Amino acid sequence: MEKLMISGGRPLHGTVQISGAKNSAIALLPAAILAESEVVLDNLPQLSDVAVYIEILEDLGATVTWEDNQIKINPSHIKSIPMPNGPVKKLRASYYMMGALLGRFGEAIIGLPGGCNFEPRPIDQHIKGFEALGATVSNEHGAIHLHAKELRGARVYLDVSSVGATINIMLAAARAKGSTIIENAAKEPEIIDVATLLNSMGAIIKGAGTETIRIEGVKELHGCRHSIIPDRIQAGTYMIAAAATGGNVLIDNVIPKHLEALTAKLIEMGVKIEELDESIRVIGGGPYHHVDVKALVYPGFPTDLQSPMTSLLTQAEGVSVLSDFVYSNRFKHVPELVRMGAKIRVEGRSAIIEGSKLNAAKVKATDLRAGAALVIAGLTVEEGITEVSGVEFIDRGYDHLVTKLRSLGADVWRQTE
Numbered sequence: 351m352e353k354l355m356i357s358g359g360r361p362l363h364g365t366v367q368i369s370g371a372k373n374s375a376i377a378l379l380p381a382a383i384l385a386e387s388e389v390v391l392d393n394l395p396q397l398s399d400v401a402v403y404i405e406i407l408e409d410l411g412a413t414v415t416w417e418d419n420q421i422k423i424n425p426s427h428i429k430s431i432p433m434p435n436g437p438v439k440k441l442r443a444s445y446y447m448m449g450a451l452l453g454r455f456g457e458a459i460i461g462l463p464g465g466c467n468f469e470p471r472p473i474d475q476h477i478k479g480f481e482a483l484g485a486t487v488s489n490e491h492g493a494i495h496l497h498a499k500e501l502r503g504a505r506v507y508l509d510v511s512s513v514g515a516t517i518n519i520m521l522a523a524a525r526a527k528g529s530t531i532i533e534n535a536a537k538e539p540e541i542i543d544v545a546t547l548l549n550s551m552g553a554i555i556k557g558a559g560t561e562t563i564r565i566e567g568v569k570e571l572h573g574c575r576h577s578i579i580p581d582r583i584q585a586g587t588y589m590i591a592a593a594a595t596g597g598n599v600l601i602d603n604v605i606p607k608h609l610e611a612l613t614a615k616l617i618e619m620g621v622k623i624e625e626l627d628e629s630i631r632v633i634g635g636g637p638y639h640h641v642d643v644k645a646l647v648y649p650g651f652p653t654d655l656q657s658p659m660t661s662l663l664t665q666a667e668g669v670s671v672l673s674d675f676v677y678s679n680r681f682k683h684v685p686e687l688v689r690m691g692a693k694i695r696v697e698g699r700s701a702i703i704e705g706s707k708l709n710a711a712k713v714k715a716t717d718l719r720a721g722a723a724l725v726i727a728g729l730t731v732e733e734g735i736t737e738v739s740g741v742e743f744i745d746r747g748y749d750h751l752v753t754k755l756r757s758l759g760a761d762v763w764r765q766t767e
């Protein structure tokens with residue numbers, strides 16, 4: 351098992367290139383199987399979640415060529431095979447195989463997803479959507495069985511604006527008969543990215559990015575070429591790391607609008623921000639004011655940046671309150687930060703954070719963004735070496751993390767236990 355070793359206390363300086371978005375990539379890869387010919391995706395991030403998805407597509411019989419940041423997927427010879435176990439258990443977004451296989455073959459058997467389990471993550475809204483489209487759905491020994499003689503368009507009102515359910519229903523409805531309307535749809539940029547790919551493949555989807563999405567089903571979809579949007583969460587993590595270390599970093603290849611909620615909070619704390627067309631410069635240094643943060647659905651502050659933000663708020667003066675209205679128990683990073691000397695207590699869905707200096711310690715990442723939070727915390731520590739285990743979670747979402755941090759002047763390395 352590998353650990354990340356961090357000798358902190360160095361302000362980050364320089365330019366970092368942001369990769370394509372993980373949460374887009376792992377929805378676009380399954381979307382590609384709805385086409386009858388080759389789909390090419392550019393700006394593909396090199397992540398363990400992406401590698402697992404490729405394994406799933408190859409198991410189905412797709413021909414996949416992956417070179418650097420481009421992937422070619424030819425799904426013309428894929429077959430519908432049951433996947434109750436195996437790679438689908440390794441990541442959360444394997445739930446998109448349900449919508450994609452249902453859309454292509456009218457049937458699927460997919461094991462319940464794995465991935466980061468910081469709290470129970472139900473998929474009832476996905477299932478409600480599939481049932482509305484005419485599928486029968488059952489859970490048999492931990493695998494979801496879906497079957498539809500014919501998928502028919504329907505109106506689906508989501509009880510919660512779920513990213514996964516919105517995308518899954520779009521995937522199943524793209525080739526259904528008739529029109530589907532998703533109400534209270536999630537509005538995250540990754541949903542627009544999936545709709546853009548599907549439309550380039552010949553689908554008719556309108557309203558992605560708003561709370562009402564309309565899908566006019568078509569008989570067949572074809573191949574196309576698409577470039578994945580930049581990863582706003584990876585970008586936000588480097589922005590927070592730059593601020594936490596008092597550095598000066600140009601975060602390049604981003605869509606600044608996707609980061610507005612974070613940018614506004616950083617400015618409120620006293621961080622200097624310069625927004626350019628496709629990049630953001632973060633100039634830290636402090637002293638930082640305490641702020642209150644509420645993680646909400648897009649365009650609110652992203653829950654995926656809540657844990658990294660906790661680490662930054664330990665560096666602010668006074669008491670900050672950070673509440674998560676998407677995942678009320680996403681605080682597994684807190685006891686680890688407390689090990690490093692942070693003064694944080696969790697009350698209900700909020701973390702109450704009192705500014706304090708952090709110390710080096712041996713800590714454990716138990717999910718992806720908790721891992722990012724611990725790395726940022728380690729970068730602020732002035733003496734000693736912080737050891738972060740659970741690197742496999744961090745590798746799910748941050749490609750070339752050590753190389754990128756080292757290029758910004760951080761003293762970080764991987765060590766095998």
Ligand SMILES: CC(=O)N[C@H]1[C@@H](OP(=O)(O)OP(=O)(O)OC[C@H]2O[C@@H](n3ccc(=O)[nH]c3=O)[C@H](O)[C@@H]2O)O[C@H](CO)[C@@H](O)[C@@H]1O
Nearest residue numbers: 373443471472473474475476510512513514515654676677
């Ligand atoms: C692969 C991917 O894109 N992952 C992202 C996606 O996860 P994911 O798509 O799983 O998250 P959702 O948007 O579905 O979850 C939002 C909220 O809805 C609840 N819910 C969701 C579905 C459902 O059927 N029933 C239900 O109650 C969840 O428990 C949660 O409280 O969006 C999350 C919220 O922005 C992010 O943290 C994840 O990084």
Ligand SMILES: C=C(OP(=O)(O)O)C(=O)O
Nearest residue numbers: 442443465466654718719
């Ligand atoms: C929770 C996350 O991802 P996933 O939904 O894939 O577990 C994340 O990216 O922070």
